[in-house]
Amino acid sequence: MSIADKQQQLLDELNLFQDWTERYEYVIGLGKQLPAMDPALHTEDRLIKGCQSQVWLDARIEDSHIRFFADSDSLITKGMIALFIRILDGEKPDAILTADMSFIDKTGLKEHLAPTRANALNLMSAQMKKYALELSSNT
Template sequence: MSIADKQQQVLEELDLFQDWQERYEYVIGLGKQLPPMDESLHTPDRLIKGCQSQVWLEASSSEGNIHFLADSDSVITKGMIALFVRVLDGEPVDEVLTADLSFIDKTGLKEHLAPTRANALNLMATQMKQRALEFAQS
């Protein structure tokens, strides 16, 4: 399944919910489904700077594909990073670099988040692409 297909699937799943409370619960549920991130990976170099909550991102590469682990001290923020992990994890590094992540705007989440949390979505996407760039250059 391509990155665009995964994005479309997320949007279709969000459309199933009638109100924003249900959508938030869905996003929080995605965060709870993230594989556990070992506490030893909660280091300053893995923090996504600029987020209101603490968000840690770990990336690894295997056979040209990038794999992400993420965690947050906030359930809604953990759900937000889970959206990106779901879409980008396991994808080829080059495809992550060129992925159009504007699907997050189509979720409508930004309109229902505090400005600092909405900005965090952009920071998450940028940081994931930055990690992919590091693998592409090595």
């Protein structure tokens, strides 16, 4: 399934919910389903700078595909990073680097977030693309 297909699937799922509180509950549920991140990876160099909450993100290359691992001290923030992981985990670096991440605007989630949390979505996306660029030389 392409990144665009995964994005559309996620948007379709979110559109099943009529109000934003239900959408957020769904997003929080996605965060709770993230595999546990090794606490040893909760290091300063893995923190996404500028987020209101602490968000740790790590990536590694496996068989020319990038695997992402994340954690947060906030349930909603962990859910937000889970959205991106769902879309980008297991993809090749070039696909991540060229992915249009504006789909997040179509979720309607930003409209009900404080500006600092809304900005965190852009920071998460940017950090994942940065990892893809760094790891692209390993494929």
